[in-house]
Structures are given as C-alpha cells and as structure tokens.
Amino acid sequence: MKFSWKLINNFTNLSKIKLKDFEKDLALSGLEVDNIKNTDKCKDKIIQLSITTNREEIRSSFSLAREISTIFNIPITIIPIQLKYHDSTEYYSQKLTNTEYTHIAYIRIVKFKIVYRKILPKWLLNNLSINEIKKNDILDSIQEYIKIKWGQTFHVTNTIEIAKNNNIIQGYKEIKLFNTKTIQLINKSSNESYSKSKMLIFTTVTQKANQKLQNNEFFENMFIDSIKLITTIFGCRIEKYSHAHQRIIHKTQTIEIEKKNINQCLGYTKGKKLRFIEVKTIKKILKQLKLQPTYYKKNKIFKITTPTYRKNDLTRGIDIIEEIGRIYKFHYFFNRIKESKIKGNRSKKFIKVKQIRRTLNQLGFHEVINCCITENIKNDSTTAKIYNPIINTQKELRKNITENLINNYRQNIKHSTNQIEIFEIGKVFSNSNQKQHNEKTHLSGLIYNKKYARSDWSNKPSEITLFHFKNIIETFLETINSTAILKKIVNNNENKDTNYPEHLLKKNKKIGIYNKKNKVMIGIIGEINNKIIKNNEIIYIFEANLSKLIETTKLTYHLRYVAKQYSHYPSVTRDISIKVKKYTDIQKIKQLIIKNQNKFLESIDVFNEYININDRAKNEIRYVGLRITYRSHTKTLNSQDIMEIDKNLKSQMKELQAS
Template identity: 55%
Template sequence: MKFSWQLINNFTNLDHINFNEFKEKLALSGLEIDKIENKEQYKDKIIDLSITTNREEIFSSLSLAIEISTIFNTPIKTIPIPLNYKNSIPYNSKISINKTQTHIAYIRIVAIEKIFNKTTPKWLLNNLEIKQIDKYNTLNNIKEYINKKWGQTFYVTNYQMIKEQKNIINDHELTQIFHSNQIELIVNKISKTQKFHNDQSKLLIFTTIAKINNRDFFQDDPNEFYENMFIDSIKLITTIMGGTIQKHNHAHEKILIKNNKLRLRQENINKSLGYIEHKKLKFLNRKKINNILIQLKLYPKYYKIDKSFEIKVPHYRKHDLKREIDIIEEIGRIYQFKYFFNKIKQHSTKGHKSKTYIKVQQIRNTLRQLGLHEVINCSITKNIYTSYINPKIYNPITNKQQELRTNILEDLINNYEHNIKHSKNNIEIFEIGKIFNKDGKIYTEKRHISGLVYNNQYTRNTWNNSNHEINLYHFKNIIEILLENINSNAILKENLSDHKTKNLNYPEYLFKINKQIKIYDQNSNNIIGILGELDKKFIKRFSDKNEKIYIFEIDLNKLIETTKLANHLKYVSKQYSQYPSVTRDISLKLKKYTKIQRIKQKILEGNNKLIESIEIFNEYFNSNKIRYVGMRITYRSKNRTLNHEDIRNIDINLENKIKQLQEN
C-alpha cells in the first residue's frame, strides 16, 4: 500500500526524523518498506508499505501517522474538533434499550445545490494515482481522496435513491442503527424547508461513532477526527466544484460499545521477552512497561498485589489485540526486539547424570544402532494368564484394561499383530517400561527392557542368493553386542540345575521350551533375563505358519548392576605360554536339543589343565536330519613341550568323552 510522505507529515512532524532511521524503525515494528519512489515534480516521496492482515486499520495517511507517532513517541499535530451532536435528532433503536450507553452513533446529511462537474485538479489526481485508485467523476475522486487521507469519508446519494430505500451506508454497525427508513425521515425534514429535487442536487451523508464524552480526546482513533474530515470535505467540494451548501440535518443514537479489557502479568512479560541486552538478569522494569503501554494508548492501571497491568484495547485495535501475548508483542515492538538478548546464554557447567540414566541412554542408543525401533505401550492391560500376582484395578474402564501388566512382551506381541495386519513385513521393536507384581499384600514396581524381532529378509550369504530369515544365533548375537557395548558381565547360557523351577519374574510361558536362553549375572549367578523363540500359540493371526519370532525380556535394574563404567574396567593378565600347542578337530553326533554349553562342561570335567580353549566351528544336519557339531580343542602346557605320552593320553581321554556324549 502506497503513502505520501508529505501527507503523513501534515498530521505528525517528521522533519526531525532521519529518513534511514524512519525506515529501520518502521521495519522493526512490522511495517516493512517494499519500495520508495521520489516524486521530484511534487517534492514528495512515495512509500510502498507491506502491511500484514492483522493491521487492517492502517489504510489511510491519518492511521499511518497515528502509528508513526506511537513508534517515535511524537504527538499528532492536527487537533481533533469535538463532535457537536447536542442539537441533533435523538433516535432510539431497539439495540440500545436498557443498556448503559458509552458511544454516539452519529449521522449528518448535507444537501448541495448547483454543483458543476469540473475537471479534477492534477494534485488530487496525483494522490489518487499514488493510492492506485480508479478515477471517475470529480465528486467521487474527492470522496476517495478524503477516505485515503482521513480513514473515513462521505456517501453520495440523491432524493430518488432515498425514496427507493436503497442501502447507502457500507458500515455494518451503522447500517443496523441508521437504516434506510431512518435516513428518509431525516431527508423529509430537510425537504420541508429546502428544495433540492432537481437532477443536479446531491445529498452527502457523513457517519461516525464517537465517545459520548467527546471532550476527552486521546488522538488514537480516526473517528475522533470526524469534524476535521467534514470541514475538509466541504472545503474541497465547494472550492473545486462550486455549488451551494444547504443547512445540514443530523441525528444520533446512544449505543453501548464494551471496552475490551485485558490483564497483563509482569511475570509473563519477562518470560516472553527475556533479558535486556547488556544487562545480566535484568528485565524491563514496571515504570518502563507502564510508559510503553501509555505510548501505545492502552491506558494501563497497575495492580501491586498480583503485579499485573489492566489495559483497555482501543476500538480500532480490537481485531488484533485479543490476548495477553498480543500486548506483550506490542511492548517488544515499541521497545524494539533488537535490544533484547537474541541468544540463550550457554552454561559450561553440566548437571549430574546418574549411572542409571547414562546406562539407559546407552542401552537405547545401542538397540537403535542395531536397527530396533522403540515403542511405548500403556501399563494398564489384561494379562494373558490370570494369576494372584497380577495387580488388579478397581472399577476398570474396560475389560481390556483391568490389570497392571506383569511383563512387557505381551504388549510387544500385540504390536506385532497390529503391524502384520497392516502389511508390515519386518518388525524389530523394543520397549523400556514398568512392570508390576504382587507379593502377598505388597505391590512391587520394576523397570524391564523387552524386545521382539521378526525379519524374513535379515541376511544373505552372497549377493546372488536370496534373503534368509533371522535365526536364534543372529538374535543371540544382538543381545551379546548389547551386553558388550554397555560393559556388562552378564552371560548367556542354559538353565542351571538350581533354576529348574518356574521363575515368576519372567514370562517363560511365552517361549518355546527348547528354544530359550537365560541371562545370568556372573557375580550372583542369578537370572536377570530370558531370550528365545516365541511360542506360536500366543499369536492370534499370522501370515506364515513357519515364521519365527524372537523375543527377550531383561530386568533393567539388575542388568545395570552387572555393568561397569568404562573408566573402571578390570583387566586380567595371564602368562603367555612359549611352548607349541596341539589341536584336535572332532565331529560329534548329537541329539537335536543337546546344549553346546553342556558338551563343553563335560569335556572340561576331571583333570584337564592342558586344555587351553574349546571352539565350535560348525554345526550342520545331514540328509537324514541328524545333527553334527564340529569342535576344535587346543592343548598347551605353560612350562614344557607336550611329548608323545601326553598326546596319547589326550587322545584316549578325548575318545572316552566322545563316547559318553554320544551315548547320552
């Protein structure tokens, strides 16, 4: 929108303001200047402003001058002339019955005789060109010029249009009060004393809404300059077009316009705007805030008890100043945002992070790096098995949410079913959450970590081969990598002899009996978790009957107890033997579910100090599905070279062990 520098300067004094400073402050206040044109012929500058939709009140030279006077804290030069409505016709519409009136809705009708349609002066055409307004007849051009100068104008009509009861006033609020019937009554009163029914006669209608106490001017509302606009309009019409101005008739209606009051807490101002630049821990003080609110013509009232301001929003700003944050933004705009800190101060000191917090983050990051996605489920559920240890909820909302969960795996199985239903083929998820148990009358709460992996395209031997699904060894390796990355001394092995009884802390019923591995704390030899293949009877719906799903659940606190911080690792040094080793590769025919750990323990039984290591290098099934395991046993002495007798004893002892293993 384009504005004339000269026209703005008529309302407020801009002579003492540097033009570059004017551009900068206007931009910082949200009124960005797109372009500036110099009109040497008229010794004027044309300012093209980009005005946002929330500042719709800035459309005239007067409204822009009021905004500039607010930004630069300078007064308006033009003094508003009080509205004289005392002798006007009082008119009571239904709108104002039984209400306390605060404002005057005012209408003034002027008859003009013997108007000559003269050519519009060049200076006026230039102003219309600046505003990009279409040029019609001279009277209409004057009307548009007045509107762009004062922010309000008159309506042009005649007696015939009044009789036809056509709507002339565009203002919705005034149209409700001064409708066509009311205007006709006023015009009829004029017609009794004046004759203006010829074609050259015109009726000019001036309307406004003003405060009842019109002596109390704040110079913040274009409506307060109604009389100034009226005088300017009549002068222009008579000077340019001639004509005879008849005595005007007018009417008024007392109406209620509620003041929009807002409460502004000083604490919220400080939180939103922050510190003043170059002032450590220094906010805008109360006096400065109060002065800015006065400058914005919001007329604040301070309440010391709750340290807040009560402000009155002007009628012409009611469309954009609706919330507390809007007023805070105005304060920042006037004070200028560049004088606040634009960066949050960075502190070099760091808060204490507990070992538990560090390890939980490390576990999360490790599982994410291994390709698992974290999920979060609600702890209120219905467990698969009904048990006395299940904590029940009194008066549950639904049947599916009547207990606290005793494990996380059941929720992950539900996640799996949901994803399979929506055609998600590869599911690799984990959750860190709380589980609950009941021990007599005591309820316990623990943190567990659980995971579920289903992937039928997990690996391939070569690029030419097709993908293969994940197996138990791959899944076991994922858990081993997790334990290694968090420096845990926990180990994976089969059930020990003293742990044959059912463990209530872990959902063993979800696992296949022969496809589960326990996780032990090496120090206490206690179970801290379990991993293995999911028993398919717990899957309600699946796409492939041969699919394999692997799951794990670990007590998080017990797992963290098995870890050591990186700067407290214990290293064990052993003497390296300088004597040669003897290696034996053997192939064992075993039953399908014989544990490898049990085989190693059997070989190490007795006096086997010469055994240095036992490694599994192969496992396969022949065409008859008979299981074979390839093992490499290394023998070495720390103080001598092994002789023929030592080697013969090794071979005899090894043959006996193999016979025992294959017989069992």
C-alpha cells in the same frame, strides 16, 4: 471503580475468555482487579478495579471494553455510526478561517415534551446500584446510566434557563467551545411550541473527515442510545434536532521511538534462539493499541500518533515501550542469560540407561514406546487390574513388555516388513500377596529377520537363529560392561519372576540371563511360541529387569584385561562330532571334556549342530560339532602328545554318547 460484566459484553464478546485469564491479564496490563463477585439480585458479575491516576480515561463500560479489546485482541462488537456535520450551521472564529484545522467541535440540541412517565426498568436501576447511585429524578437517572455506559452524557436544560443564566454551560468542556449566544441562536431556529420543553445538549470533539480515526468516542451511538431510552420511558415525541459545528485545532501528539531503545528496555524474547522482538510484531501491537504506527526502515525508527483518549498518559517513548511490553506480556522477555558451567549429578542408572539405548541402536535396534494399559495374555492373581476401564482391551496394567512388542510386530508385518528389530524401556506392574502394587522398569527387545546371515556369497541369506540371537545378547552385555551370563533356566521358586514372559516362549528354546555373583535370574531370551503369533515365523525376544541388569555392570571407562603369557608354539586342532540326546546341555558337554582333559587344552568351541531329518520323527538324537584346540606354553607338541590327546578324546566321546 465498579463495572458490570453484562454491560461490558454489550461492546465486546467475553464468552470465550475465562474469568481467571481475564483477571490475570488485566493485572499484568496494569489494571488490578480488586474483586469479582456474583450478584443474585442483578444476575450479573461486579468487577471492581483499581484505576491508576494515569488511566483516568477508563471511567465507563465502553472505555473498559475498549481496553479489553486491546489486551485480548478481540474486536468491538458495536459498529460506530459516522457523525454527519457537513449540513449543520458552521460557527468558527476569524482566527481559524484560513488555518488548517485538525478536529471538529460539534453540538446538537434536542427538545422534547414529557407526555407520561414510566417506572424506570429494573436493569437500569441495577446498573445504578452497582455504582451506588441513587437518583429520584428519572431523567437524571438516565443521564447517569448513559455516563456509566459510554463515559459521556447529555446536559439537561431548557430555553428559559439559557436566557437567564449565561453560566449554564460551566463544567462541560465541549460546550465551552461554543459561546452562549451561539446556543441561543441555535435555540431560536427551533420550533417555538417547544419553548417550555426540556432541552438536551449533546457535544463531542471528533477528528476531521479525511483522517483515519473518525468519531473515536462513538458519539452517534451514544446519542441514539440516549434518545431511545428517553422516548421509551417518557413516551415523548422528539423534535428534529438543531446542530452546529466549529473547526478547531488540537495539537497532534506524535512520538518517535528508536528500535534499539525498545530492544534495550525489553531485552530478548524467550525461545530457542536469542532474538529481539521483531519489527512486524511491534507494528502489529502498535496497531492494536490504535497508535497509527509508521516504521522508517533506514533510520530504524517508529513514529506513532497517540489517540485523544490516551494523550495524558502516553507522552514519552518509554510510555510506548511499556505499552508494547504490556500487550506482548512481560514474562516473555528476559534481560540476562545466566550461564552455568556446573553439570548436575548424574546417577549410575541415568548413565547406564543412556549407554544401553546407544548400544542397542548400534546393534540395529529401534526404540518404540507403548502404553502400559493393555490386556495381558496370561492373567492370575498377580495381574494389576484397572477399576472401571473405558474399553475391554485396556483393563489391566501390563505384566511384561514383550506382549506389546508382539503387537508392534503384528502391525509391521501387515505392511510386508521383513526386518523388525525393536526394543523398549518401560514400566511393568504386578500385585504381591499383600495386595500391594509393584512397579518395575524392564528392558525388552524383539528380532524378526528373514535375511540375517549368508553362509556363502553364492547362497541366499537365511533367517536369524537362536545362536545368532544369543551372540547379539552376549555382545550387548559385553559392551555395557555387564558380568551377567547366559545359561539354562533353573526352575525353582527363588528365581521365579512373574514379569518375565516365559509362558510366551518355546519350551526348549529359552535361555536365562543370570547374575554371575548371586545366581539370580535377571532376564530371559528365547524363541516365541508359534501358538502366540499364530504362524510359523521365527521371532526371538529378550526381556530383563533393568535395575538388576544395571547392578551387574561397572561404571568403568576401560575394559578390564587379564594379563596372560602368550604361547610362542603352534597349536593342534581337532574337530569332532558328538552324538547326544536332543536336549543335552552344551555346557555339560564342555565341562566333561575340561574335567578329564590334560594340561594342553586351550579352548572348546561349538561350530555346528545338526540332526538327521529322515530320523527326526523316530528319535531324539542330535549331532554337535566341537572344535578343540591344544597348545603348550613350553614346547611344540610331538607325535606322542597328539596320540595321547586322540586317545582321551575317543574315551570321552564314548562316555558322552552313553550318557
């Protein structure tokens, strides 16, 4: 069956409903859309539906609009005008005199004389052409249009035909409620001057006045629409109509449904918790379907009354349950939970990234997420630029994550935050020489803490130093079972990576993170240059290539210990202070001591570093405090051994100070 989109819009507003959603939801509700096509001639959309045999009430634009309002929960825009029958002539059989009636059968007869005929308007002909109706008679065309629009229409006759033919009312079930004599009696009471004029018979059956649903088929609206159309086209004067009503009994169709049957048929609703559709939701849907629901909490039963236009297809409890599922949408239910105990394969990267996040959280870092589109501090040929950026501050893809973390620091420092410890795992981008885009995943972190450590309980806490930060990174690498090492950055082309923010760090306060096996640089740590942050605050950062860092780790669930014989003899400790040049590498000092030292050497630790503040501007000298431990596995060290150790230390100190 074909319907006009414009004509449906006369009853309900479809402007907010997308055509795809309209077609999809109608199909899920049992009204399959065969085709929707635009017509340039009518400037309208023609909707072709496949109406099943159980939904025969959908035969007009009004009935389809009513169904659409139920499915999409949108109101009917036309307000129904109440039918007034109390001042009409009443005809009823003696059998119903003392019986409680449920409905009113109503008849209205209108007479008019045709003065002139206008040509049928184009919009009316378009609506008839949609349904492939061709009528030569103007009144017949109006009659068909009213039927297409409202689903019911008037019967055309005259006084002479009623007098001659008692079967004039055959085929009109509402008129059959009144016998021919009654119609003739109503006709005689009208003006005799209209005896040869056309007669229109309007009939309807409506519920009695004290019930909730009155005039549920919009009879009065249909009557006004018909009269306006006839008077406009024929230019006629309508006589005051004659009408009558009769009390009748229509058996009210009530259905009882148990809540457990609804749960059993529809199943659980999809959500975080397993639960059935709630009672208040069911009541809301039943009201939406105009089923007048009543819920009996004690027995957990719904009692509903089906409307007249749905009495043929809503006859059983399962029909009501189907209607509930249709409106709630069936795809929001599932009837069986599939339990799967098989875990999917987790990659090494997934496990390690999860471990890295957990380790950094345990070390006091908080994860942040930033946008990859930004404006880099340093631009060169490797910068990945965006064509036609929306704003100037977002015209490039980031080369490193550290610059985003610096922006996070600036935002937090505005709120007087004295402790900022953050990290991020995200993408960085660059261009290669072949103008190809490279995408990598980096790990970056930032620490700003003015009250990190306290040397003595009576002293105030001091800010974090490079040694503290270096120890944090070493702890992090050890926790994730990484074999990466921290050492002085070797400036060569092989280890150069444009995605490491080396340009943001102070020249002599940066350390490289290296793969111990292939000596390839995989990251960097250091102190941010004050020119970048434009203040004298001390901020430390680290950034590493996540994939290369994971390559240095092992998926072991235990630590690899080296079994070594423990000495039962006491140790001898010597604390020395070595005067060296400001930028002498500490590893070089350790290696020199180890190289020339005897077999009793056990460990070398740096416990202090200081400079002479008064001479800071004149020279480049610093003092390093070393703690050297000696121990034998076979004996207790005697005075001769200790004298030999002290002698070697003095010669090594002279050698170090000279270099």
